[in-house]
Amino acid sequence: MAILSALWSWLPHALLFTLCVFFVAFLGYCLYIKHLHLKYDHIPGPPRKSFLFGHSPIFLEIMKNDGVIHDKIHEWAEMYGPVIRMNLLHYVLIGVYSPEATKEVLMSSKYPKDKFLYKRLFNLFDQRFLGNGLVTARNHEQWYKQRRIMDPAFSSLYLRGLMGTFNERAEKLMDKLSEEAENNTVANMLHLVNCVTMDVIAHVAFGVDLDLLRKSSPFPKAVETCLKGMIYYVRDATFQYKPQNWKYVNEVREACRLLRSTGAQWINERKTDIQNGEDVPKDILTQIIKSAQQEEVMTKEDEEFMLDNFVTFFIAGQETTANQLAFCIMELGRHPDILEKAKKEVDEVIGMKREISYDDLGNLTYLSQVLKESLRLYPTIVGTSRSLEKDIVIEGIHIPAGATLMFSTYVACRMEKFFKDPMKFDPDRFHPDAPKPYYCYYPFSLGPRSCLGKKFAQMEAKVVMAKLLQRFDFNLVPGQSFDVRDTGTLRPKGGVLCTVRHRN
Numbered sequence: 123m124a125i126l127s128a129l130w131s132w133l134p135h136a137l138l139f140t141l142c143v144f145f146v147a148f149l150g151y152c153l154y155i156k157h158l159h160l161k162y163d164h165i166p167g168p169p170r171k172s173f174l175f176g177h178s179p180i181f182l183e184i185m186k187n188d189g190v191i192h193d194k195i196h197e198w199a200e201m202y203g204p205v206i207r208m209n210l211l212h213y214v215l216i217g218v219y220s221p222e223a224t225k226e227v228l229m230s231s232k233y234p235k236d237k238f239l240y241k242r243l244f245n246l247f248d249q250r251f252l253g254n255g256l257v258t259a260r261n262h263e264q265w266y267k268q269r270r271i272m273d274p275a276f277s278s279l280y281l282r283g284l285m286g287t288f289n290e291r292a293e294k295l296m297d298k299l300s301e302e303a304e305n306n307t308v309a310n311m312l313h314l315v316n317c318v319t320m321d322v323i324a325h326v327a328f329g330v331d332l333d334l335l336r337k338s339s340p341f342p343k344a345v346e347t348c349l350k351g352m353i354y355y356v357r358d359a360t361f362q363y364k365p366q367n368w369k370y371v372n373e374v375r376e377a378c379r380l381l382r383s384t385g386a387q388w389i390n391e392r393k394t395d396i397q398n399g400e401d402v403p404k405d406i407l408t409q410i411i412k413s414a415q416q417e418e419v420m421t422k423e424d425e426e427f428m429l430d431n432f433v434t435f436f437i438a439g440q441e442t443t444a445n446q447l448a449f450c451i452m453e454l455g456r457h458p459d460i461l462e463k464a465k466k467e468v469d470e471v472i473g474m475k476r477e478i479s480y481d482d483l484g485n486l487t488y489l490s491q492v493l494k495e496s497l498r499l500y501p502t503i504v505g506t507s508r509s510l511e512k513d514i515v516i517e518g519i520h521i522p523a524g525a526t527l528m529f530s531t532y533v534a535c536r537m538e539k540f541f542k543d544p545m546k547f548d549p550d551r552f553h554p555d556a557p558k559p560y561y562c563y564y565p566f567s568l569g570p571r572s573c574l575g576k577k578f579a580q581m582e583a584k585v586v587m588a589k590l591l592q593r594f595d596f597n598l599v600p601g602q603s604f605d606v607r608d609t610g611t612l613r614p615k616g617g618v619l620c621t622v623r624h625r626n
């Protein structure tokens with residue numbers, strides 16, 4: 123009883139003490155924020171919405187209304203560029219829209235991928251997500267070792283051998299579209315191309331047949347949920363602590379676990395095949411196993427590392443290409459003259475042939491221009507970012523170390539100073555005789571950390587588009603949205619709804 127009453131009498135003191143500690147910590151944090159403002163406020167930028175949260179309330183408001191924050195950043199870049207400062211709590215983000223600085227930073231391995239984004243993507247709401255996989259690895263040595271091991275699965279020779287798969291999976295889409303044409307139903311092109319690219323990556327990278335155009339599967343939804351969860355996780359530090367979000371946060375964790383447990387299952391099956399001396403393909407899965415199997419005994423961390431790369435390829439190797447295809451179909455639907463020109467080229471190069479060859483792809487130059495222009499206006503990954511570990515001067519502005527440099531091909535490609543009439547969809551910008559854009563167009567990023575799957579993606583996209591143009595006429599269903607939705611990657615909001623007819 124005496125103990126209880128002593129405790130009771132101490133309670134107000136303990137409470138007061140905790141409050142004091144909290145207050146001092148908060149004051150210290152505010153002073154640190156003030157120090158950052160003094161250090162970086164000479165860099166032009168829009169006014170902050172709040173002392174503490176900086177510009178983040180503006181971004182959160184846009185996200186709440188299903189908008190695209192990159193449009194706001196574009197507006198600021200035009201107003202305050204070529205270098206703009208944004209504050210999110212104690213993070214200082216510097217948007218860079220200077221070709222020279224883009225070249226200097228992205229082409230060099232001196233600037234590591236930034237902590238703020240890539241370290242955060244190790245987990246997703248406390249569930250391991252991309253870990254130390256190829257996209258998120260920040261340590262140069264660790265990254266380089268993985269990249270060297272993965273390279274053979276993306277060599278020109280190996281990719282040529284994938285033409286059969288690209289053709290075969292694209293044919294399944296043509297069968298599906300034939301049914302849509304015969305039944306006069308509306309085709310959701312985003313959904314259909316998503317099924318194809320996921321089928322391709324599962325088959326080519328992991329040797330698994332999903333056949334998503336015929337069979338239902340939890341994977342497309344899981345990938346979408348992870349990507350959407352990713353933007354909340356990265357852009358709103360308080361998201362997971364709000365009770366109204368807990369259900370959603372659990373769904374994201376569950377989606378993430380599904381991808382990782384699937385990876386574990388497929389990796390184990392492949393390992394058993396290897397142990398049994400079976401002839402296994404030299405595909406991405408084999409390379410993933412190799413990249414972790416440097417030592418005799420595999421640790422728990424090695425196992426997790428393999429899953430990091432499994433999820434990395436499952437996501438990086440599929441969504442981006444599907445969204446590019448969907449945007450491309452959307453713009454062709456909106457520009458009948460460009461569509462006709464692309465069809466004419468396909469007729470001349472491919473004719474009635476079913477099997478498109480690697481050499482045919484090289485001859486589809488106008489289609490290449492159309493695909494490049496699609497990525498100019500709609501880069502499915504908007505950009506990349508780097509940590510600044512030493513001071514730098516960009517366009518005469520001194521930027522002290524400690525900030526994050528953000529490079530956005532989305533913003534640069536919409537700036538009048540780099541592309542005349544930037545919002546016009548014009549594939550002739552990429553005509554072989556036209557001047558090449560100078561470090562302002564980089565949908566696959568640039569330099570050592572540029573996309574490993576660029577060639578893979580563009581071969582796959584061309585095969586799908588060429589077959590579509592060869593076989594079908596399509597029209598966009600009136601009244602749908604042509605806006606962009608930001609779900610971590612960019613995708614067409616309306617899904618690109620089309621009616622399709624067989625060509626004569």
Ligand code: HEM
Nearest residue numbers: 257438439442443446503506565566567571573574575579
């Ligand atoms: C249109 C399709 C694609 C686009 C627009 C695209 C874009 C990009 C971009 C911008 C990056 C840099 C990311 C960053 O800095 O954070 C990247 C990296 C990467 N992409 Fe792609 N990608 C596409 C397709 C693919 C495909 C099909 C694969 C694999 C099959 C792939 C695998 C990778 C990998 C492994 C990396 C990390 C490279 C490294 O850091 O060494 N991508 N991609």
